Amino acid sequence: MKNVLDRSQNRVVIIGAGPGGYEAALIAAQLGADVMLIERNRCGGSAVLTDVVPSKSLIATAEVMGQSNRGGDFGLCASAEELPAGGSEGPGPVSADLSAINRRILGLADAQATDIHDGLVRAGVKVIGGSARIVGRGRVAVTETTGAEYELEADTILVSVGAHPRELPTALPDGERILTWTQLYGLEEMPEHLVVVGSGVTGAEFASAYNELGCRVTLVSSRDRVLPGEDEDAAEVLENVFRSRGMNVLSRSRADSVVRDEETGGVVVTLADGRIVKASHCLMAVGSVPNTDEVGLDTVGILRTESGHIQVDGVSRTSSPGIYAAGDCTNVMPLASVAAMQGRIAMFHALGDAVVPLRLRNVASNVFTQPEIATVGFTQSDYRNDAHDIETVTQPLHTNARAKMLGIEEGFVKIFCRRGSGSVMGGVVVGPRASDLILPITMAVENRLTVDQLASTFVVYPSLSGSVTEAARKLHHHQA
Secondary structure, three states, X not given: OOEEOOOOOOEEEEEOOOHHHHHHHHHHHHOOOEEEEEEOOOOOHHHHHOOHHHHHHHHHHHHHHHHHHOHHHHOOOOOHHHOOOOOOOOOOOOOOOHHHHHHHHHHHHHHHHXXXXXXXXXXXXXXXXXXXXXXXXXXXXXXXXXXXXXXXXXXXXXXXXXXXXXXXXOEOOOOXXXXXXXXXXXXXXXXXXXEEEOOOHHHHHHHHHHHHOOOEEEEEOOOOOOOOOOOHHHHHHHHHHHHHOOOEEEOOOOEEEEEEOOOOOOEEEEEOOOOEEEEOEEEEOOOEEEOOOOOXXXXXXXXXXXXXXXXXXXXXXXXXXXXXXXXXXXXXOOOHHHHHHHHHHHXXXXXXXXOOOOOHHHOEEEEOOOOEEEXXXXXXXHHHHOOOOEEEEEEEHHHOHHHHHHOOOOOEEEEEEEOOOOEEEEEEEEEOOHHHHOHHXXXXXXXXXXXXXXXXXXXXXXXXXXHHHHHHHOOOOOOO
């Protein structure tokens, strides 16, 4: 027998505890609302449990290993036999224990999920384990993991249900040899040869990480280059690095099917042109599908795109009054930072606080490959369409003193500015920790600073950030 709980004033019901959901819950609680957060798994959602936290932890591990194994470039010896007179013995060449790596990664994800849950509870959010479905305007049906069923009435509803890996009927994952990115952390041994199908952000990141960990990697790209959605110069640098480090990059090669190899127990990847690639494992990284089919969106007339993503405006409103959406289930950039901002903006708007609509032009994003690629604002394709009004400069990192000390040979800083005013419109950074180096450019874009203001900012010498101000100086606008 279902019962309906009484509605309290300013009740907010949030479906899904990913970045969009839990950040929204914290803001709503801070603003005095009665907040109910329903999550069928654990707090943090896929971003914490299977996507962002685990993948970036793996990438960080691969980065440490790559740096260690390139110690010879810095005069560091791998064994006592190679030591010169008076030398000290280091740790030697590093090898990867994938089972131990994955245990650490899952432990980090578990700890982060617990921290998020505890933080929500301390903030006064009522966290409910179970699933939820919208059954009418201001009404949400809840089925708890205990089996209890009831309805909640709400003034505001936020849908933040995320997405899951897209699967192809000709390459169905089995969790053992044909894998999605959520299944990689169950591997006990390093793949002998990993084929990665898909050269977007997810595919490129995992290909980069496993290559650094010493795995033989083949990257299958249906486009003419890796990362087709990123800056062309940046993608070219990355692909050259991939090839120089032994990765087999198959451009303009679409995968038709992936099946288990009955003879070897591995996999057979068949390409559209008939070529066959045999390997021990295959990672399918061909996009995601929003989890929007079973949330009751049609009940209240919420509009979705053809791909199933919820249509939202700049303050995260759906087409149904009182219902908001955030995160990968929406038609906005699939980034954890964007999801969190969408959730916060939704609550500011719903609860009457000051709010600034989401401005995608100011969103900084990063591809966690080696080297990293960070971007914000104006792009190279925008520049081609508006070269008369936009100026750009590219500053190579290898000329930077700190880069020389760190052995950095690839990468650059690129800045776009408005011709005449010198306002910073966007930028690209390729190099180690590009995710950190993009910040001053992002602040310049957000606050409409000029290249001269950016150039006049003091930086530490020597530092990689010096290349940001050096690039800005090259765009100096002479004042008559």
